[in-house]
Amino acid sequence: MSQLLSEFRRPELLQIVALTLRVTGAALLLATLSGVPIGALLGLVRFRGQRVITLALYTGMGLPPVVVGLFVYLFLSRGGPLGPLGWLFTPAAMIVAQAIIAFPLVAGLTMSAVAGVDHAVREQVFALGASRWQSAWTVLIEARVGVTAAIVAAFGGTISEVGAVMLVGGNIEGQTRVLTTAIVLYTRQGEFAMAMALGVTLIAVAFGANVLLLRLQGRLRDR
Amino acid sequence: MRHPQVSRAFVLALVLTIIAATAALAEAQAASSPGVLRLATTTSTADSGLLQAILPAFEKLCACRVDVIAVGSGQALAIGRRGDADALLVHSYKAEVQFVADRHATQRHDVMYNDFVIVGPQADPAKIGGKTSARDAFASLAAAQAPFASRGDKSGTHTAELAIWAAAKVAPSGAWYRSLGQGMGETLILANEQRAYALTDRGTWLSMREKLANLRILVGGGSLAENHDSNLRNRYGVMAVNPETHPGVNVGVARKFVEWILSLETQRAVGEYGVKRFGQPLFYPDSDEWKATREVTVKVGANARTFTIADLQALPRETLTNYGPVGVKVGLVGPHSWSGVPLEELLQRTDPTVGETRHAGSRIRLTSSDGWTATLWWSELFGRVPRGAALYNVKGCNECHGVDGEGTAPSGKRPAPALARRTFALGRVTTILRAGRDAHAGINPYTEAHVSAADLQSMLSWLQKPTLTIRGDAYQAPPGRQAVLLAFERDGRPITGREGLLQLVVGPDEFAGRYSHWVKTVELVR
Structure with missing residues (x-):
């Protein structure tokens, strides 16, 4: 136990946590900014081919992260179409992969939340003379609990993901080593105390981030 | 209907995203800049802590950052094949040779080595303990169907394992053979848990032994x-x-890295790593530069001897004072005082007959680890033979007439008569040689510059009685020839660093100026 505690004092721990939050945070913001509007649109509007898109989104929610990692790897590799960017084995590649993993979760769950808003609300808003954008915004506000849940789910999915970031990031010390890949490394080396310390940290970070998000959700709900 | 708080949150999110995206872009830019070396390597070099110990010196030297991507050798080579790494440090020899053959790299260099060991449960149910051959041990494991944990990941260790199975003529399969597709650490941990046998590199074993x-x-x-x-x-x-x-790829930094890791200082650091903690090195330096400077191999005919630095230091030494070889950059090698072993001494100790006249006309070739060669004439060192004998050989008469004048008909050459124990008229011989006619028709004329009349007289008198006994007229090597040194000390201190520990220094006279460092082999050639 004392050994476990001393592992927390390792200087690299803080750096790994910081990088994890930066990568997951950036990926989550990208996924939220693209996923929430698209999810809301799909929840509000009816059009041809919508079912196909919905199906694709739901499939995407269950997409194996390591497959996403493989595709991103091949795209960003020097031999791939985006090779000249030189993003492979950098945090940028990890952000791209995690954003792709998070996007279907955000969009799909937002769509469900928006679709679940009472039709009466929308009609009421229209009756009050709101524009299309205003009414969409209002419906989104009504669905805020579900939308926050979508973001929380996406956060949990990305911060705990290991296969894709290992592939595209390369687990480079000080550059692309995040909590999950570090846990894999230390377990491989038989340094279970350090692996455990990182695991506890990961859970704590996830817990803390969820508390923050839920408090935001709570504040929104209380209004 | 506006929700100011939510709007504020939205704006905040937008700002944060822009910051994050900018940061990500900046980071990506930095990663592809010339200041980064992407090194794809095996898990063993990283997990053992070696790279962590030695890389800071390189990062300081090149003012760059090294991104270490530690994966199995198979994957590291695959990363290199796609151009996603600048340099590779791997242990899968055949695959590396193929990598070069496929032009993904121009050259492969030995860096270091260690060894694999077979580990297994304390009780050793398959009774392989004490066997000296891995092949026999594997055959016993297969016969006993003893649980075996294989990396199964195309890594260097996995490749080595498969080669041993092939040598044992076993195609491992069945429930006892567990192909994991995992790294060395995971494989050992699994073997430990399941009381299985495994092949591991000694470095990983030593660093994980306690667990x-x-x-x-x-x-x-x-x-x-x-x-x-x-x-x-x-x-x-x-x-x-x-x-x-x-x-x-970032070829500039990659080449610098290759040069650096093969250099003496780095090789020494590699060899010292882990000694304190494990009582033995985890890796043994193996670069050409390192090998060349630890020992020198001397070959005379079928005789070959290897001298280590310690061997050389134990031999009688000579010192050449205040001397800088010509033809070398000023300041690089001199003037200094050089100490070392006379080359003659090394050759004599390798083959005591090296000074015999049958070797006259031979050359002594010194090869450096970087391929550079320097050449000396045999006579420069072993001139204390009858002058006529030395000349006979140096001037090439031996080519056709045999080393002792016995006459030969070597394949591809026209038969030449025996000259030994015969008496010739000097005037007649001079005419034939100078003009290249009669018996010497078709042979390049020997001018006065090639062979003086006095030289010719010496040769002819030697041929009358071709022995090694010196009777008055001896071919004396120019003075200072004992100062043809294989030097290991400069200005009283051991030669270190990039110049290599063993340097050829040729003393001051008309033969001087040849200089070679990192001397690896000294060979008597015809």
């Missing part, structure tokens, strides 16, 4: 010196990815 209480080394002994199976040798190679086939 593997159920396992012990069964084949390979307690250190590399006790490992007698050459199939268990584990060689690491380094390659810079070829910029011609992969234009995106």
